[in-house]
Amino acid sequence: MTRKPYVRPMRGWWRRDPYFTRYMAREATAVLVLAYAAILLVTIERLAQGRDAFEAWMELLRGRAFLALHLAIVATFVLHTVTWFAIMPKTMPPVEVAGRRLGPAAITGAGLVASLAASVTLFLTLRHLAS
Amino acid sequence: MKRSVQPVFWILFGAGGMLSALVGWMLAWITGIAVPMGLGFPQLGYDSVLAFERHWAGAGLTFVVIALFLWHAAHRIFHTLHDLGVHANAGAWVACYGTAAFGTFAAAALLLSL
């Protein structure tokens, strides 16, 4: 009897299961992280070019296309925040608080609270600076 | 067995991921929606933004955000290309990490020039 092991192709593997599709959505958030960093970089570049260049760029950012893009960026960043803290417990050794092991839900929850706290702090600080 | 060089990029990925997870959504809301539309933020003009970016803290924050977001994205995109069947070869490596390096240098150079 001859052996002829059959290797199945991996093409489209991430469409095989909703878990994999959600993983790909999580990974895809990186594209908009890149886009946002690029927008910030262009803003600095326009700033360095001088008043007219900067103001023209600001005018572009006020347009519907960029507003829509930024709405997508905000939504994607929220997805990133949620998925980041969801996977974080997996990267940590066991953590004990008051003699009991901290479960993954507690770690994820703490992360989400930290995001809220840090973001609100940022908001209030920048608003104070801008006034 | 040869030790991987991934830890360097993974730590940058982690730092960028943590920063963007903590404040990314709020930062994008502020700079992309609130400021342009004047929602709770006065429309910031050339002078105030320039003053902010000329201050060491403002420039520092901006640099850290741009750089870490770029390194986070580069690492994730590099690995996702592999997930999609694009062979993780030298070309992909240079395209991803090279872009992050270029962006990092550009941000530093631009901010220092202000």
Added chain:
Amino acid sequence: MSDTRPIEIEVLRYQPGARAEPYVQSWAVQFADDTSVLEALQRIKDLHDGSLTFRWSCRMAICGSCGMMINGVPRLACRTFLREFLPGPVRVEPLAHFPIERDLVVDANDFMTKLATIRPFIVPREERPLSEGEYRQTPAELERFEQFSHCINCMLCYAACPQYGLDTKFLGPGLTALLHRYNNDSRDGAREERMQLVHSDEGVWGCTAVGYCSVVCPKQVDPANAVNQNKTMSAVDWFARFLPGRRP
């Protein structure tokens, strides 16, 4: 069997001598509330087609032999019940990411070869004569590795891991969890040796934290945690190795 209902079972079959490609064959099987997929396969083999080939042994989720894809999810056939899939059909395929040997039997050589490389046994820190007596371990020391010792080598996590599917050079979830079990055992002294495997591109750095391995593990070993804890340790070590006098 009292109170039985029929359900359709579709099996991805592969008979290399007879046909070049895998093909689907289905049977209508009567089942009761407590009929497992394994029992259904056994009924098919006994009553309908004796050539149907599959691995099994204990029938109680401890030997790790009967791993297969059931409706696209890696599961132990002995612990998966047909009642879950009404009205059917149920699709049964060999474990993903492994070459198919015949029908539901996969080629597990890669896993078995790699298993030896991680030194899955206690390597004493130093020579201990019998007169020194047994090793003593506190409950806290036991807790550091106990969860990871529950692995039954069923390879469901490999079927769940797309990184292993894309590149079989990857050490993979189960073996990293096993490696971690020995590294975390206070009796063992081979951590530095095993970490050489961890530090490589084929070690933990092949993992992208998909996390599905831990979802499918029938023994709650949490291999994703073992791999990603080791990522942190490997990353710290990458820099710490330049410091004088550090522990490996």
